[in-house]
Amino acid sequence: MVAHVYERLQKGELNPGDKILESLLAPELGLSRAPIREALRQLVGDGLLSDKPQVGNFVASLSPREIIDAYATRGLLEGFAVAEALESFAENDLEDLEDLCLQMERYARRDKQKELIETGSEFHRFLFNKSDNIQLIEFTQRLSNKLHLLFYKHWSSLYTAEEIRDRQQELVAVLRQKNQALVEQALRQHYNETGQKVARFYAESEEGE
Amino acid sequence: MVAHVYERLQKGELNPGDKILESLLAPELGLSRAPIREALRQLVGDGLLSDKPQVGNFVASLSPREIIDAYATRGLLEGFAVAEALESFAENDLEDLEDLCLQMERYARRDKQKELIETGSEFHRFLFNKSDNIQLIEFTQRLSNKLHLLFYKHWSSLYTAEEIRDRQQELVAVLRQKNQALVEQALRQHYNETGQKVARFYAESEEGE
DNA sequence: TTCTCGTCGAATGTCGACATTCGACAATCG
DNA sequence: CGATTGTCGAATGTCGACATTCGACGAGAA
Numbered sequence: 001m002v003a004h005v006y007e008r009l010q011k012g013e014l015n016p017g018d019k020i021l022e023s024l025l026a027p028e029l030g031l032s033r034a035p036i037r038e039a040l041r042q043l044v045g046d047g048l049l050s051d052k053p054q055v056g057n058f059v060a061s062l063s064p065r066e067i068i069d070a071y072a073t074r075g076l077l078e079g080f081a082v083a084e085a086l087e088s089f090a091e092n093d094l095e096d097l098e099d100l101c102l103q104m105e106r107y108a109r110r111d112k113q114k115e116l117i118e119t120g121s122e123f124h125r126f127l128f129n130k131s132d133n134i135q136l137i138e139f140t141q142r143l144s145n146k147l148h149l150l151f152y153k154h155w156s157s158l159y160t161a162e163e164i165r166d167r168q169q170e171l172v173a174v175l176r177q178k179n180q181a182l183v184e185q186a187l188r189q190h191y192n193e194t195g196q197k198v199a200r201f202y203a204e205s206e207e208g209e
Numbered sequence: 210m211v212a213h214v215y216e217r218l219q220k221g222e223l224n225p226g227d228k229i230l231e232s233l234l235a236p237e238l239g240l241s242r243a244p245i246r247e248a249l250r251q252l253v254g255d256g257l258l259s260d261k262p263q264v265g266n267f268v269a270s271l272s273p274r275e276i277i278d279a280y281a282t283r284g285l286l287e288g289f290a291v292a293e294a295l296e297s298f299a300e301n302d303l304e305d306l307e308d309l310c311l312q313m314e315r316y317a318r319r320d321k322q323k324e325l326i327e328t329g330s331e332f333h334r335f336l337f338n339k340s341d342n343i344q345l346i347e348f349t350q351r352l353s354n355k356l357h358l359l360f361y362k363h364w365s366s367l368y369t370a371e372e373i374r375d376r377q378q379e380l381v382a383v384l385r386q387k388n389q390a391l392v393e394q395a396l397r398q399h400y401n402e403t404g405q406k407v408a409r410f411y412a413e414s415e416e417g418e
Numbered sequence: 419t420t421c422t423c424g425t426c427g428a429a430t431g432t433c434g435a436c437a438t439t440c441g442a443c444a445a446t447c448g
Numbered sequence: 449c450g451a452t453t454g455t456c457g458a459a460t461g462t463c464g465a466c467a468t469t470c471g472a473c474g475a476g477a478a
Contacts, residue, residue: 262460264441
Protein backbone atom coordinates (compact mmCIF):
# COMPACT_ATOMS: atom_id res chain seq x y z
CA MET A 1 0.00 0.00 0.00
CA VAL A 2 1.03 3.60 -0.56
CA ALA A 3 0.62 4.44 3.14
CA HIS A 4 3.56 2.21 3.95
CA VAL A 5 5.92 4.08 1.67
CA TYR A 6 4.60 7.34 3.10
CA GLU A 7 5.63 6.22 6.55
CA ARG A 8 9.04 5.11 5.42
CA LEU A 9 9.56 8.51 3.86
CA GLN A 10 8.41 10.31 7.01
CA LYS A 11 10.67 8.28 9.27
CA GLY A 12 13.60 9.33 7.16
CA GLU A 13 14.44 5.74 6.31
CA LEU A 14 14.35 6.87 2.72
CA ASN A 15 16.35 9.88 1.63
CA PRO A 16 16.09 11.95 -1.53
CA GLY A 17 17.87 10.20 -4.36
CA ASP A 18 17.48 6.75 -2.87
CA LYS A 19 16.34 4.04 -5.23
CA ILE A 20 13.14 2.20 -4.48
CA LEU A 21 13.44 -1.50 -5.21
CA GLU A 22 10.05 -2.96 -5.96
CA SER A 23 11.52 -6.39 -5.57
CA LEU A 24 12.33 -5.47 -1.97
CA LEU A 25 9.02 -3.81 -1.15
CA ALA A 26 6.95 -6.65 -2.53
CA PRO A 27 7.97 -9.40 -0.08
CA GLU A 28 8.15 -6.82 2.70
CA LEU A 29 4.45 -6.14 2.34
CA GLY A 30 3.58 -9.70 1.46
CA LEU A 31 2.33 -8.70 -1.96
CA SER A 32 3.39 -9.28 -5.51
CA ARG A 33 5.08 -6.62 -7.60
CA ALA A 34 1.95 -5.62 -9.49
CA PRO A 35 0.18 -3.69 -6.70
CA ILE A 36 3.54 -2.27 -5.64
CA ARG A 37 4.06 -0.86 -9.11
CA GLU A 38 0.62 0.73 -9.03
CA ALA A 39 1.36 2.39 -5.71
CA LEU A 40 4.70 3.64 -6.98
CA ARG A 41 3.06 5.09 -10.07
CA GLN A 42 0.68 6.97 -7.83
CA LEU A 43 3.54 8.35 -5.77
CA VAL A 44 5.24 9.42 -8.97
CA GLY A 45 2.04 11.18 -9.97
CA ASP A 46 2.04 13.00 -6.65
CA GLY A 47 5.58 14.11 -7.29
CA LEU A 48 7.07 12.26 -4.34
CA LEU A 49 8.99 9.84 -6.50
CA SER A 50 10.64 10.29 -9.85
CA ASP A 51 10.66 7.57 -12.44
CA LYS A 52 13.44 6.71 -14.84
CA PRO A 53 12.16 4.25 -17.45
CA GLN A 54 14.02 0.98 -17.55
CA VAL A 55 15.95 2.01 -14.47
CA GLY A 56 13.69 2.48 -11.48
CA ASN A 57 11.96 4.80 -9.06
CA PHE A 58 13.82 7.23 -6.87
CA VAL A 59 12.84 9.40 -3.94
CA ALA A 60 12.33 12.84 -5.42
CA SER A 61 15.15 15.26 -4.81
CA LEU A 62 14.27 18.89 -5.28
CA SER A 63 16.73 21.63 -6.11
CA PRO A 64 16.53 24.82 -4.03
CA ARG A 65 14.91 26.46 -7.01
CA GLU A 66 12.25 23.78 -7.28
CA ILE A 67 11.54 24.06 -3.57
CA ILE A 68 11.04 27.80 -3.84
CA ASP A 69 8.85 27.40 -6.90
CA ALA A 70 6.74 24.72 -5.30
CA TYR A 71 6.06 26.89 -2.26
CA ALA A 72 5.34 29.88 -4.46
CA THR A 73 2.82 27.81 -6.40
CA ARG A 74 1.22 26.67 -3.20
CA GLY A 75 0.88 30.27 -2.09
CA LEU A 76 -0.66 31.17 -5.42
CA LEU A 77 -3.26 28.42 -5.19
CA GLU A 78 -4.11 28.90 -1.55
CA GLY A 79 -4.22 32.66 -1.88
CA PHE A 80 -6.70 32.44 -4.70
CA ALA A 81 -8.82 29.83 -2.97
CA VAL A 82 -9.06 31.78 0.24
CA ALA A 83 -9.68 35.06 -1.54
CA GLU A 84 -12.56 33.55 -3.50
CA ALA A 85 -14.14 32.16 -0.35
CA LEU A 86 -13.41 35.23 1.71
CA GLU A 87 -17.06 36.11 2.22
CA SER A 88 -17.85 32.83 3.86
CA PHE A 89 -15.43 33.33 6.74
CA ALA A 90 -17.56 34.29 9.69
CA GLU A 91 -16.18 35.85 12.84
CA ASN A 92 -16.31 32.59 14.77
CA ASP A 93 -14.32 30.93 11.98
CA LEU A 94 -11.62 33.51 12.49
CA GLU A 95 -11.69 32.90 16.22
CA ASP A 96 -11.25 29.18 15.61
CA LEU A 97 -8.26 29.99 13.47
CA GLU A 98 -6.78 32.15 16.20
CA ASP A 99 -7.19 29.30 18.64
CA LEU A 100 -5.19 27.15 16.29
CA CYS A 101 -2.45 29.78 16.22
CA LEU A 102 -2.15 29.69 19.99
CA GLN A 103 -2.22 25.93 20.02
CA MET A 104 0.60 25.87 17.52
CA GLU A 105 2.61 28.20 19.70
CA ARG A 106 2.12 25.90 22.69
CA TYR A 107 3.16 22.83 20.75
CA ALA A 108 6.18 24.67 19.38
CA ARG A 109 7.28 25.68 22.88
CA ARG A 110 7.05 22.15 24.14
CA ASP A 111 8.81 20.70 21.08
CA LYS A 112 5.78 18.63 20.18
CA GLN A 113 6.87 18.38 16.59
CA LYS A 114 4.23 15.96 15.43
CA GLU A 115 1.33 17.82 16.98
CA LEU A 116 2.67 21.14 15.74
CA ILE A 117 2.79 19.96 12.17
CA GLU A 118 -0.62 18.37 12.42
CA THR A 119 -2.12 21.58 13.77
CA GLY A 120 -0.42 23.57 11.04
CA SER A 121 -1.96 21.29 8.46
CA GLU A 122 -5.31 21.73 10.13
CA PHE A 123 -4.94 25.49 9.97
CA HIS A 124 -4.42 25.47 6.24
CA ARG A 125 -7.03 22.79 5.72
CA PHE A 126 -9.47 25.04 7.54
CA LEU A 127 -8.56 27.92 5.22
CA PHE A 128 -9.11 25.74 2.22
CA ASN A 129 -12.26 24.06 3.35
CA LYS A 130 -14.47 26.93 2.25
CA SER A 131 -13.33 26.63 -1.32
CA ASP A 132 -15.37 24.44 -3.62
CA ASN A 133 -13.12 24.57 -6.64
CA ILE A 134 -12.30 20.88 -6.98
CA GLN A 135 -9.48 21.46 -9.40
CA LEU A 136 -7.81 23.90 -7.04
CA ILE A 137 -8.26 21.58 -4.11
CA GLU A 138 -6.74 18.67 -5.98
CA PHE A 139 -3.62 20.56 -7.00
CA THR A 140 -3.16 22.01 -3.55
CA GLN A 141 -3.59 18.63 -1.96
CA ARG A 142 -0.89 17.19 -4.16
CA LEU A 143 1.50 20.00 -3.43
CA SER A 144 0.73 19.73 0.23
CA ASN A 145 1.54 16.02 0.27
CA LYS A 146 4.73 16.56 -1.60
CA LEU A 147 6.07 19.38 0.51
CA HIS A 148 4.79 17.92 3.73
CA LEU A 149 6.60 14.66 3.20
CA LEU A 150 9.83 16.00 1.86
CA PHE A 151 10.33 18.53 4.60
CA TYR A 152 8.50 16.94 7.48
CA LYS A 153 11.74 16.60 9.37
CA HIS A 154 12.72 20.25 9.14
CA TRP A 155 9.42 22.06 9.56
CA SER A 156 9.55 22.54 13.27
CA SER A 157 13.04 24.02 13.27
CA LEU A 158 12.39 26.77 10.75
CA TYR A 159 10.70 29.26 13.01
CA THR A 160 10.61 30.02 16.71
CA ALA A 161 7.39 29.49 18.60
CA GLU A 162 6.71 33.21 18.60
CA GLU A 163 7.38 33.55 14.91
CA ILE A 164 5.00 30.72 14.13
CA ARG A 165 2.27 32.31 16.19
CA ASP A 166 2.84 35.77 14.74
CA ARG A 167 2.94 34.61 11.17
CA GLN A 168 -0.30 32.67 11.46
CA GLN A 169 -2.01 35.44 13.39
CA GLU A 170 -1.04 37.92 10.73
CA LEU A 171 -2.86 35.82 8.18
CA VAL A 172 -5.98 35.85 10.32
CA ALA A 173 -5.69 39.60 10.69
CA VAL A 174 -5.57 39.98 6.92
CA LEU A 175 -8.63 37.77 6.58
CA ARG A 176 -10.50 40.13 8.87
CA GLN A 177 -10.04 42.98 6.43
CA LYS A 178 -12.08 41.18 3.81
CA ASN A 179 -9.90 42.42 1.00
CA GLN A 180 -9.35 39.79 -1.68
CA ALA A 181 -6.24 41.28 -3.23
CA LEU A 182 -4.67 41.68 0.18
CA VAL A 183 -5.40 38.08 1.13
CA GLU A 184 -3.84 36.79 -2.05
CA GLN A 185 -0.78 38.90 -1.54
CA ALA A 186 -0.41 37.88 2.09
CA LEU A 187 -0.60 34.17 1.43
CA ARG A 188 1.80 34.40 -1.47
CA GLN A 189 4.30 36.17 0.71
CA HIS A 190 3.71 33.72 3.54
CA TYR A 191 4.65 30.78 1.36
CA ASN A 192 7.41 32.61 -0.44
CA GLU A 193 9.14 33.26 2.86
CA THR A 194 8.77 29.68 3.97
CA GLY A 195 9.99 28.45 0.60
CA GLN A 196 13.09 30.58 0.77
CA LYS A 197 13.79 29.38 4.25
CA VAL A 198 13.26 25.70 3.48
CA ALA A 199 15.44 25.96 0.40
CA ARG A 200 18.26 27.57 2.37
CA PHE A 201 17.94 25.11 5.20
CA TYR A 202 17.88 22.23 2.78
CA ALA A 203 20.91 23.39 0.85
CA GLU A 204 22.90 23.62 4.08
CA SER A 205 21.94 20.18 5.29
CA GLU A 206 22.90 18.76 1.90
CA GLU A 207 26.34 20.30 2.15
CA GLY A 208 27.17 18.21 5.16
CA GLU A 209 26.92 14.95 3.25
CA MET B 210 0.30 3.37 -25.40
CA VAL B 211 -1.39 6.41 -24.01
CA ALA B 212 -1.30 8.19 -27.37
CA HIS B 213 -3.80 5.71 -28.74
CA VAL B 214 -6.41 6.49 -26.12
CA TYR B 215 -5.76 10.17 -26.67
CA GLU B 216 -6.67 9.77 -30.33
CA ARG B 217 -9.79 7.79 -29.56
CA LEU B 218 -10.86 10.53 -27.21
CA GLN B 219 -10.19 13.23 -29.79
CA LYS B 220 -12.09 11.46 -32.53
CA GLY B 221 -15.10 11.37 -30.30
CA GLU B 222 -15.23 7.59 -30.37
CA LEU B 223 -15.24 7.78 -26.61
CA ASN B 224 -17.72 10.01 -24.84
CA PRO B 225 -17.74 11.23 -21.25
CA GLY B 226 -19.07 8.54 -18.99
CA ASP B 227 -18.09 5.69 -21.29
CA LYS B 228 -16.41 2.76 -19.67
CA ILE B 229 -12.93 1.79 -20.78
CA LEU B 230 -12.51 -1.96 -20.99
CA GLU B 231 -8.86 -2.87 -20.58
CA SER B 232 -9.69 -6.33 -21.81
CA LEU B 233 -10.76 -4.72 -25.09
CA LEU B 234 -7.86 -2.31 -25.42
CA ALA B 235 -5.24 -4.97 -24.74
CA PRO B 236 -5.80 -7.16 -27.81
CA GLU B 237 -6.55 -4.07 -29.87
CA LEU B 238 -3.03 -2.80 -29.28
CA GLY B 239 -1.48 -6.24 -29.29
CA LEU B 240 -0.32 -5.88 -25.70
CA SER B 241 -1.12 -7.52 -22.44
CA ARG B 242 -3.24 -5.82 -19.80
CA ALA B 243 -0.29 -4.76 -17.66
CA PRO B 244 0.98 -1.90 -19.85
CA ILE B 245 -2.61 -0.92 -20.59
CA ARG B 246 -3.28 -0.54 -16.90
CA GLU B 247 -0.22 1.65 -16.50
CA ALA B 248 -1.35 3.91 -19.32
CA LEU B 249 -4.82 4.15 -17.84
CA ARG B 250 -3.40 5.06 -14.44
CA GLN B 251 -1.50 7.84 -16.12
CA LEU B 252 -4.61 9.14 -17.80
CA VAL B 253 -6.41 9.03 -14.48
CA GLY B 254 -3.56 11.05 -12.99
CA ASP B 255 -4.01 13.61 -15.74
CA GLY B 256 -7.69 13.84 -14.94
CA LEU B 257 -8.88 12.54 -18.27
CA LEU B 258 -10.24 9.34 -16.84
CA SER B 259 -11.85 8.61 -13.52
CA ASP B 260 -11.28 5.39 -11.68
CA LYS B 261 -13.77 3.45 -9.61
CA PRO B 262 -11.97 0.71 -7.69
CA GLN B 263 -13.18 -2.77 -8.45
CA VAL B 264 -15.37 -1.38 -11.22
CA GLY B 265 -13.30 0.22 -13.94
CA ASN B 266 -12.13 3.36 -15.67
CA PHE B 267 -14.48 5.86 -17.22
CA VAL B 268 -14.02 8.83 -19.48
CA ALA B 269 -14.13 11.84 -17.19
CA SER B 270 -17.36 13.75 -17.23
CA LEU B 271 -17.18 17.26 -15.87
CA SER B 272 -20.10 19.18 -14.43
CA PRO B 273 -20.55 22.76 -15.67
CA ARG B 274 -19.21 23.88 -12.34
CA GLU B 275 -16.08 21.78 -12.67
CA ILE B 276 -15.51 23.10 -16.18
CA ILE B 277 -15.73 26.68 -14.97
CA ASP B 278 -13.42 25.94 -12.05
CA ALA B 279 -10.88 24.18 -14.22
CA TYR B 280 -10.69 27.13 -16.61
CA ALA B 281 -10.48 29.55 -13.71
CA THR B 282 -7.59 27.58 -12.30
CA ARG B 283 -5.86 27.58 -15.65
CA GLY B 284 -6.24 31.35 -15.81
CA LEU B 285 -4.81 31.65 -12.33
CA LEU B 286 -1.74 29.59 -13.17
CA GLU B 287 -1.10 31.11 -16.56
CA GLY B 288 -1.69 34.62 -15.32
CA PHE B 289 0.86 34.17 -12.58
CA ALA B 290 3.40 32.51 -14.85
CA VAL B 291 3.19 35.20 -17.48
CA ALA B 292 3.23 38.00 -14.92
CA GLU B 293 6.38 36.61 -13.34
CA ALA B 294 8.11 36.36 -16.70
CA LEU B 295 6.76 39.65 -17.95
CA GLU B 296 10.17 41.29 -18.14
CA SER B 297 11.52 38.71 -20.54
CA PHE B 298 8.97 39.46 -23.26
CA ALA B 299 10.80 41.52 -25.83
CA GLU B 300 9.09 43.53 -28.52
CA ASN B 301 9.75 40.94 -31.19
CA ASP B 302 8.19 38.29 -28.96
CA LEU B 303 5.05 40.38 -28.85
CA GLU B 304 5.11 40.72 -32.61
CA ASP B 305 5.40 36.97 -32.97
CA LEU B 306 2.36 36.64 -30.76
CA GLU B 307 0.43 39.11 -32.88
CA ASP B 308 1.30 37.09 -35.95
CA LEU B 309 -0.20 34.08 -34.26
CA CYS B 310 -3.38 36.06 -33.60
CA LEU B 311 -3.77 36.87 -37.26
CA GLN B 312 -3.00 33.32 -38.25
CA MET B 313 -5.70 32.11 -35.89
CA GLU B 314 -8.15 34.49 -37.46
CA ARG B 315 -7.33 33.14 -40.92
CA TYR B 316 -7.74 29.54 -39.84
CA ALA B 317 -10.99 30.40 -38.11
CA ARG B 318 -12.36 32.02 -41.25
CA ARG B 319 -11.54 29.01 -43.36
CA ASP B 320 -12.91 26.56 -40.82
CA LYS B 321 -9.51 24.94 -40.39
CA GLN B 322 -10.44 23.59 -36.99
CA LYS B 323 -7.38 21.49 -36.43
CA GLU B 324 -4.90 24.20 -37.40
CA LEU B 325 -6.80 26.78 -35.38
CA ILE B 326 -6.61 24.75 -32.23
CA GLU B 327 -2.97 23.93 -32.80
CA THR B 328 -2.13 27.60 -33.27
CA GLY B 329 -4.09 28.49 -30.16
CA SER B 330 -2.08 25.97 -28.21
CA GLU B 331 1.09 27.42 -29.65
CA PHE B 332 0.03 30.87 -28.56
CA HIS B 333 -0.37 29.84 -24.97
CA ARG B 334 2.71 27.64 -25.07
CA PHE B 335 4.63 30.68 -26.21
CA LEU B 336 3.26 32.67 -23.29
CA PHE B 337 4.28 29.97 -20.90
CA ASN B 338 7.68 29.25 -22.36
CA LYS B 339 9.33 32.10 -20.52
CA SER B 340 8.36 30.71 -17.15
CA ASP B 341 10.83 28.45 -15.41
CA ASN B 342 8.67 27.40 -12.51
CA ILE B 343 8.56 23.66 -13.11
CA GLN B 344 5.74 23.08 -10.67
CA LEU B 345 3.61 25.68 -12.38
CA ILE B 346 4.40 24.29 -15.80
CA GLU B 347 3.49 20.78 -14.77
CA PHE B 348 0.10 21.74 -13.37
CA THR B 349 -0.71 23.88 -16.36
CA GLN B 350 0.31 21.15 -18.74
CA ARG B 351 -2.02 18.74 -17.03
CA LEU B 352 -4.91 21.15 -17.07
CA SER B 353 -4.19 21.95 -20.68
CA ASN B 354 -4.30 18.29 -21.69
CA LYS B 355 -7.48 17.74 -19.80
CA LEU B 356 -9.39 20.69 -21.16
CA HIS B 357 -7.95 20.34 -24.62
CA LEU B 358 -9.09 16.78 -24.98
CA LEU B 359 -12.46 17.10 -23.40
CA PHE B 360 -13.51 20.09 -25.42
CA TYR B 361 -11.51 19.65 -28.56
CA LYS B 362 -14.68 19.22 -30.56
CA HIS B 363 -16.31 22.43 -29.43
CA TRP B 364 -13.43 24.87 -29.33
CA SER B 365 -13.77 26.24 -32.80
CA SER B 366 -17.45 26.99 -32.50
CA LEU B 367 -17.25 29.09 -29.36
CA TYR B 368 -16.11 32.35 -30.88
CA THR B 369 -16.26 33.99 -34.29
CA ALA B 370 -13.04 34.56 -36.19
CA GLU B 371 -13.06 38.22 -35.22
CA GLU B 372 -13.69 37.50 -31.58
CA ILE B 373 -10.81 35.06 -31.49
CA ARG B 374 -8.46 37.60 -33.02
CA ASP B 375 -9.62 40.42 -30.77
CA ARG B 376 -9.43 38.38 -27.61
CA GLN B 377 -5.89 37.24 -28.29
CA GLN B 378 -4.77 40.65 -29.43
CA GLU B 379 -6.11 42.17 -26.26
CA LEU B 380 -3.87 39.85 -24.29
CA VAL B 381 -0.87 41.00 -26.29
CA ALA B 382 -1.85 44.61 -25.71
CA VAL B 383 -1.94 44.02 -21.98
CA LEU B 384 1.49 42.39 -22.13
CA ARG B 385 2.82 45.56 -23.73
CA GLN B 386 1.89 47.57 -20.67
CA LYS B 387 4.31 45.58 -18.53
CA ASN B 388 2.01 45.68 -15.56
CA GLN B 389 2.03 42.40 -13.61
CA ALA B 390 -1.26 42.85 -11.82
CA LEU B 391 -2.96 43.78 -15.06
CA VAL B 392 -1.62 40.74 -16.85
CA GLU B 393 -2.82 38.43 -14.13
CA GLN B 394 -6.23 39.99 -14.16
CA ALA B 395 -6.49 39.87 -17.95
CA LEU B 396 -5.59 36.20 -18.22
CA ARG B 397 -7.93 35.26 -15.42
CA GLN B 398 -10.78 37.02 -17.13
CA HIS B 399 -9.81 35.50 -20.47
CA TYR B 400 -10.14 31.99 -19.12
CA ASN B 401 -13.15 32.78 -16.98
CA GLU B 402 -15.05 33.89 -20.04
CA THR B 403 -14.06 30.84 -22.01
CA GLY B 404 -14.91 28.60 -19.08
CA GLN B 405 -18.37 30.10 -18.77
CA LYS B 406 -18.93 29.68 -22.47
CA VAL B 407 -17.71 26.10 -22.63
CA ALA B 408 -19.82 25.18 -19.62
CA ARG B 409 -22.94 26.68 -21.19
CA PHE B 410 -22.25 25.09 -24.54
CA TYR B 411 -21.60 21.78 -22.92
CA ALA B 412 -24.73 21.86 -20.81
CA GLU B 413 -26.83 22.52 -23.91
CA SER B 414 -25.28 19.71 -25.92
CA GLU B 415 -25.89 17.36 -23.02
CA GLU B 416 -29.58 18.27 -22.92
CA GLY B 417 -30.11 16.87 -26.38
CA GLU B 418 -29.23 13.34 -25.34
C1' DT C 419 47.99 3.20 -16.02
C1' DT C 420 43.85 4.30 -18.47
C1' DC C 421 40.51 3.75 -21.79
C1' DT C 422 37.55 0.52 -24.29
C1' DC C 423 34.88 -3.40 -25.06
C1' DG C 424 32.50 -7.50 -23.76
C1' DT C 425 30.31 -10.15 -20.42
C1' DC C 426 27.32 -10.84 -16.56
C1' DG C 427 24.01 -9.95 -12.95
C1' DA C 428 20.04 -7.72 -11.44
C1' DA C 429 16.04 -4.91 -11.81
C1' DT C 430 12.35 -3.36 -14.72
C1' DG C 431 8.85 -4.38 -18.34
C1' DT C 432 5.68 -7.72 -19.99
C1' DC C 433 2.94 -11.66 -20.15
C1' DG C 434 -0.88 -15.18 -19.42
C1' DA C 435 -3.57 -17.29 -15.81
C1' DC C 436 -5.99 -17.31 -11.46
C1' DA C 437 -8.78 -15.12 -7.61
C1' DT C 438 -11.95 -11.81 -6.18
C1' DT C 439 -15.48 -8.62 -6.47
C1' DC C 440 -19.16 -6.04 -8.64
C1' DG C 441 -23.51 -5.66 -11.33
C1' DA C 442 -27.33 -7.68 -13.71
C1' DC C 443 -30.79 -10.97 -14.19
C1' DA C 444 -34.03 -14.04 -12.45
C1' DA C 445 -36.46 -16.70 -9.17
C1' DT C 446 -38.79 -16.47 -4.86
C1' DC C 447 -41.32 -14.42 -1.11
C1' DG C 448 -44.37 -11.02 1.02
C1' DC D 449 -47.34 -6.90 -8.47
C1' DG D 450 -43.20 -5.14 -6.19
C1' DA D 451 -39.24 -5.93 -3.44
C1' DT D 452 -35.63 -8.90 -1.86
C1' DT D 453 -32.30 -12.28 -2.32
C1' DG D 454 -29.48 -15.71 -4.65
C1' DT D 455 -27.00 -16.91 -8.60
C1' DC D 456 -24.13 -16.21 -12.58
C1' DG D 457 -21.13 -13.84 -15.80
C1' DA D 458 -17.66 -10.63 -16.60
C1' DA D 459 -14.25 -7.29 -15.49
C1' DT D 460 -10.83 -5.85 -12.23
C1' DG D 461 -7.08 -7.07 -8.90
C1' DT D 462 -3.32 -10.10 -8.08
C1' DC D 463 0.10 -13.38 -8.86
C1' DG D 464 4.48 -15.86 -10.34
C1' DA D 465 7.42 -16.47 -14.30
C1' DC D 466 9.71 -14.94 -18.47
C1' DA D 467 11.99 -11.38 -21.55
C1' DT D 468 14.49 -7.30 -22.01
C1' DT D 469 17.37 -3.69 -20.87
C1' DC D 470 20.51 -1.06 -18.04
C1' DG D 471 24.71 -0.56 -15.22
C1' DA D 472 28.76 -2.50 -13.15
C1' DC D 473 32.67 -5.23 -13.18
C1' DG D 474 36.70 -7.10 -15.26
C1' DA D 475 39.77 -8.35 -19.00
C1' DG D 476 42.56 -6.73 -22.64
C1' DA D 477 44.91 -3.33 -25.66
C1' DA D 478 47.07 1.23 -26.41
